[in-house]
Structures are given as C-alpha cells and as structure tokens.
Amino acid sequence: MSALPVVSLKTRLENVIALARLLERVERSSAPVGADQYRALVRQLELALAQDLPTDALNAVLGAHPAAAELYENMHYEHSGLSRSPLDRSVGSEMLASQVLARAGRKA
Template sequence: MSALPVESLKTRLENVIALARLLERVERSSAPVGADQYRALVRQLGRALAQDLPTDALSAVLGAHPAAAELYENMHYEQAGLSRSSLDRSIGSEMFASQVLAKAARRA
C-alpha cells in the first residue's frame, strides 16, 4: 500500500464500513428495496472496496459484514475463487446438493 494521508485513509475506511453496514441492513431487512437503489448501493460499495485499503482493516470489515465479504469475493473471483467462503459452509452445501441429487435419482 502506498503512503496515504491518515485522514484520507480514515475517511475511506469509514465510508467502507458505513456502506457495508447499510448493505447488511438491506440484505437482512424484510422491507422491500428498489432494484435501482440496491444496485447503486452495491456499485458504491464495490468502488469503495476497490480502493487501496490496509489488509488488516479490510479483513476486519469483511469478517464483520458477510454481504460485503460476498461482494468482495465476487469482485475478485477471477483471481482467488471463493477464497473467503467458509470451508465448512462450502462442504455443507456440497453435501446437501449430493443428497438432493441422490434423492432425485432414486425417484426417477
């Protein structure tokens, strides 16, 4: 990471945190959100996550905000795949899919 003014870095981190919190609230809310509003929020958070941020701070934000972590993972899928996804969750999903397929095969 290049040397950055502390205030600039602080402002960018605060922005990422605020947007990540907002996305988390939107994702968990039962209230309807317009598609354009949702896309605008995701675009804005995506731009914020694409900025040069300290690795430790970014990891902390992504660890605390699963929706932002998923967006970040999708942004970097080409380079890293599903590197932020929990292995247990991935294995559980794969096992569930196998069970569903086996059940469907038995019915056929």
C-alpha cells in the same frame, strides 16, 4: 503534509464501513428496496472496496459484515475463487457438484 494520506485512509475506511453497514441492513430488512437503489448501493460499495485499504482493516470490516464479504468475494472470484467462504462449505459444494455431474453422466 503527511496528515493528508492518513485522513484520506480514515475517510476511505469510514466510507467502506458505512456502506457495508447499510448493505447489511438492506439485506436483512423485510422492507422492499428498489432494484436501482440496491444496485447503486452495491456499486458504491464495490468502488469503495476496490480502493487500497490495509488488509487487517479490510478483513475486520468483511468479518463483521457478511453481505460486504460476499460482495468482495464475488469481485475477486476470477482470481481467488471462494477465498472468504468457510472451507467446509466450499468442500461440501464441490462434492455436491461432483455427485450431480456423476449422476448426470450415468443418465446420459
């Protein structure tokens, strides 16, 4: 009876991995992809990523698939900001934004 949750978890993880791989291929491809197809793929991956998954497994998938990691980060931005972005890039972006705001303030 307890085999069902394990199978369900395995299926969910396989689904997330397959969708993450597909999104990665679409993102890297030079072939045109229809907007509706792209949105449908992203929506399916969003639904898959929203399910309860073990943290280690989720981190492994996101570490191997940058496009899925970016999507996951965007899904959780309201609560955790750019939590998956490298710190150097996040700090650099913040510093650049501060400089732009300071220049805009001096011109005004």
